[in-house]
Amino acid sequence: MSAARAERLQRSLSSLVRSGGPLDSFAWDALDVLGRAVPHDLGCLATTDPATGLVTRTFKVGLPDHLDSEVARFEYEVDDVNLFRDLVHRPCPVGVLDVDTGGRPERSARWRELLVPQFGQAHELRSVFRSGGAGWGLLAVFRPSGAAGFSPDEAALVGSVATLIGSGLRAALVASTASDAGSSTGPAVLVVGADDRLAQLTAAGERRLAELGGAPGSVLPLPLLSV
Structure with a gap:
C-alpha cells in the first residue's frame, strides 16, 4: 500500500469527519472518496446498529432495490464467506472474496x-x-467479470480508514438522532405480513419508511428486511 495514497485518503476522510455534517452528506461523500481510492462498478455503504449489527440505512451506487430481500437472506440466513458479523471481529475488518476463498469465489x-x-x-x-469496538457501518463494493479483482493493497487501504469512517458515521448518527428528537407526530408503527409486505402503518410510520427509502405498496427497504 502506497503511504502517500493512504495519507491522501486519511486527509480527505478526516476533513469529512471534522465538518460534522449530517448523516446523508457524510455517507455519500465518504462513499465518493472511497470510490476514487478503490474504484468499483457497484457499491453500498450502510449504517448499522452497533448492538445487533443489523443494517439501519443504505446508500447505494448502481445497486437495485428489488434484490434487497435476497441480499438480506444471504447475509442473515446463509452461512457464507466474509459475512459482516464475522468481519467485525477481525483485527483488520476487511474481506476480499477472491482472497478469502483461496482464489475460488465459487x-x-x-x-x-x-x-x-x-x-x-x-x-x-x-x-x-x-468505533469503540462496535460496528457502526459497513461497505460492499464490486467489480465485473473481466475486470481486475480487488488487491490486498486495496483491502489494506480500506482497512487503514475503517475506524475513521466508523467514528464519522457514529458522530453523524448521534447528531442526526438529536436533531430528530421530538419531531415525530406520533408512534412510527409498521405491521408487516408473512409475505414481507406492509399490512398497516401509521402516519409517522409512513414518514420513517420514506426516510429509509421505502413507500407503501413497494418492496420493504433493506433495513426493515434485515429485521
Missing part, C-alpha cells in the same frame, strides 16, 4: 447465486466500520 453461495447471476459482478470487497 465456494461462496452469495457469489454463485447473487453476485454473478443477478448483479453481474465477479469481485467483491467488504468492510465493517468500527
